[in-house]
Amino acid sequence: MIEYLVFAAAFGLLLLGLHRKVIARVQLRPGPPVWQEILHALKFSFKSTWVPKTASATLYVGVVLIGIGIWSAALFVVLAGESILILFAIYMLHKVVEHGFGLSSGSPYGKFGGVRSVISAASEIPLFVTIAAIYLFTGSLLLRDIVAYQGVHGPLLLIVPPVAIAMYLVILSKMPYGPFSIVESKELVSGYKTEHFGVWRAGISVIDGTKTFVLLYAFVAIFIGAVPFWAALIIMTLILVSLSFVCAVTPMLSPFDSVTIQGLVTGLMLVYVGYLWWVMP
Amino acid sequence: MKRTTVTYGLAASALAIAAAWAALAAALIPLFAAETVIVIAFPVLVLFLALRWRAPGGEEDIPFIGY
Numbered sequence: 001m002i003e004y005l006v007f008a009a010a011f012g013l014l015l016l017g018l019h020r021k022v023i024a025r026v027q028l029r030p031g032p033p034v035w036q037e038i039l040h041a042l043k044f045s046f047k048s049t050w051v052p053k054t055a056s057a058t059l060y061v062g063v064v065l066i067g068i069g070i071w072s073a074a075l076f077v078v079l080a081g082e083s084i085l086i087l088f089a090i091y092m093l094h095k096v097v098e099h100g101f102g103l104s105s106g107s108p109y110g111k112f113g114g115v116r117s118v119i120s121a122a123s124e125i126p127l128f129v130t131i132a133a134i135y136l137f138t139g140s141l142l143l144r145d146i147v148a149y150q151g152v153h154g155p156l157l158l159i160v161p162p163v164a165i166a167m168y169l170v171i172l173s174k175m176p177y178g179p180f181s182i183v184e185s186k187e188l189v190s191g192y193k194t195e196h197f198g199v200w201r202a203g204i205s206v207i208d209g210t211k212t213f214v215l216l217y218a219f220v221a222i223f224i225g226a227v228p229f230w231a232a233l234i235i236m237t238l239i240l241v242s243l244s245f246v247c248a249v250t251p252m253l254s255p256f257d258s259v260t261i262q263g264l265v266t267g268l269m270l271v272y273v274g275y276l277w278w279v280m281p
Numbered sequence: 282m283k284r285t286t287v288t289y290g291l292a293a294s295a296l297a298i299a300a301a302w303a304a305l306a307a308a309l310i311p312l313f314a315a316e317t318v319i320v321i322a323f324p325v326l327v328l329f330l331a332l333r334w335r336a337p338g339g340e341e342d343i344p345f346i347g348y
Contacts, residue, residue: 045334046331048337049335061328065324065325072323192289198335199331199332199335203327203331206327258340
């Protein structure tokens, strides 16, 4: 099982490296090598590391452990085909972790990143109203039941495309250098990650890699259904490239605009789910 | 953190993962129990592995806390 975790973290980091590469090529820059994020994780692992004087040591280190732990659990949830409610609960816990990262160091940059994490949670998390639409069709929130439903009726991507778009937006919100990346935008240096360096930053790399893998794999399972593992990896890569294109051509929004747009999409989703509930027998 | 402490932490997390894997393979514990052990031990393994690998030196500092 640990091999799954190592693979997920490494493949997720590779995807994040590809993300940077695609963004750079779209913007007519050479960009870093695709494996740059893996090299980053290794590089940070052997740098000198300590806890800043202004930090709350327990929280400062604890959030790194919790971050890796929750996304490891998320991977097992997805692989076992368990409830997507657990998966989205973990997503919400990640918001708490981001907030903890920001507040633990004592740096104002980190604090602003943490505060923005809470602001963006207010708009990202309601997007999970899409769960209701999935339930209306499949009658279950267990991932294995959702996959089985698609085996009979075809991919949910074709049955409820607006719901897939909403989930796509949730993943886009978590991508670095994207329009909704307000928690780590450049005016805050690295946002909530600013004061986590060395070994702690290597831990964040593992979190980011696993998180990227889990979210993309969950998207494939929820909206496309049962496909061979190698095909899932290819589809995940294609989805990531599409996300990279969006990130490359879209400016980073201000926190207010980011929340407004996500809030509007949430409103549209509520209307759509309400409509489905009204018309479905 | 002392190097001895890091070594003990690393060994403990590695042993916990190995034990969970072996117990699952021998059907002594259910899958969720093995996964729970790994979810707890894997983050410790990652951080302690890096802490053991890190370069020596450096001391506590005060980050930028505003003008």
